[in-house]
Amino acid sequence: MKAEQIRVLLADDHTMFRQGLGEMLQTDEGIEVVGQAENGAEAVSLARALAPDVVILDVEMPVMGAQEAMEKLLHLQPRPRIVVVTMHDDPSLVRQLLALGAxxxxxxxxxxxxxxxxxHTAAENPEEGPYDENVVMVVPRETLRQVERGADLLSARELEILLFVARGLSNRQISRALHLSEATIKRHLANIYPRIGVSSRGEATRKALSEGWLSTRDVTDTGGPENRPPPPRGLTSTQERDQGGRP
Incomplete structure (x- = not known):
């Protein structure tokens, strides 16, 4: 192995795709594929043992999804770079994973x-952050435009709060989920509404969905370790408002 080779770990639950990708990567003399994982948990375990420079990560994997795996991977030392390769071009998903540090x-x-x-870009630029100029995105042009619009208007925290609003959580529930005060949640919403040109939670949700900042899947998919629970069943909007104090 050449000293300058980039050590790559592959994580994808589709065996044929993963193995084929590994073979193609090995044709680059500057890359060494040091391991392959079929789920997020295995990827974290192998990364801890093998210390890859770059982890190529699929989004939908069993046992541990990409978001939870990324959070664990990016806490390792040395910290690997994350290259997400997936079939999904949802703008909100792109933005979410970039905000996490892809x-x-x-x-x-x-x-x-x-x-x-x-x-190569990921390995050569180790200090990138969300929306850094070195971040590489290969997605449909309209997806990229929607990602950029969302990043210009709202911070990652504001998008997270907007997601919980779209899921129907009250201010109190959002504050518990994010470990913030209700006053902080209200202040965020008071800033979000005029910025995106809305005046209510319903309008904010419709705007986020129509602009591609959130997807229907984001709003309805509340399962998995990387997602916090939805509001209790049987709670009406009036009851939620009474409990949570909405602006």
Whole structure:
């Protein structure tokens, strides 16, 4: 192995795709595939043992999803760079994973040259953050426009609060989920509404969905370790308002 080779770990639950991707990556003399994982938990375990420079991560995997796996991977030392490769081009998902610290986001229709470029860029720029100029995105143009619009208007925290609003959580429930005070949640919402041109929770939800900042899947998918619970069943909007104190 050459000293300058980039150590890559692959994580994808589709065996044929993962193995084929590994073989193609190995054709680049600057890359060494050091391991392969079929789920997020295995990816974290292997990354801890193998210390890869770059982890190529699928979004939908069993045992542990991409978001939880990313959070654990990015706490390792040395910290690997994360290149997300997935079939999903949902703007809200792109934004969410970039905000977590992904170095690149590519759809699976991307070319091998684009993937190789993303791996090299990620390895050579170790200090990138959300929306950093070094972040590589290979997604449909409209998806990229929606991601950029959302990033310009709202912070990652504001988008997170907006997601909980869309799921029907009261201010009190959001404050508990995010470990913030209700006053802080109200202040965030008071800032969000005029910025996106709305005056109510319902309008904010419709705006977020129509602009692609959130997807229907985001709003309805409340399962998994990376998602916090929805409001209790049987609670009407009036009861939630009484309990949570909405602006």
């Amino acid at each position: 170095s690149a986001y590519l759809v699976k229709s991307a070319s091998m040259n684009e993937l190789l470029s993303a791996v």
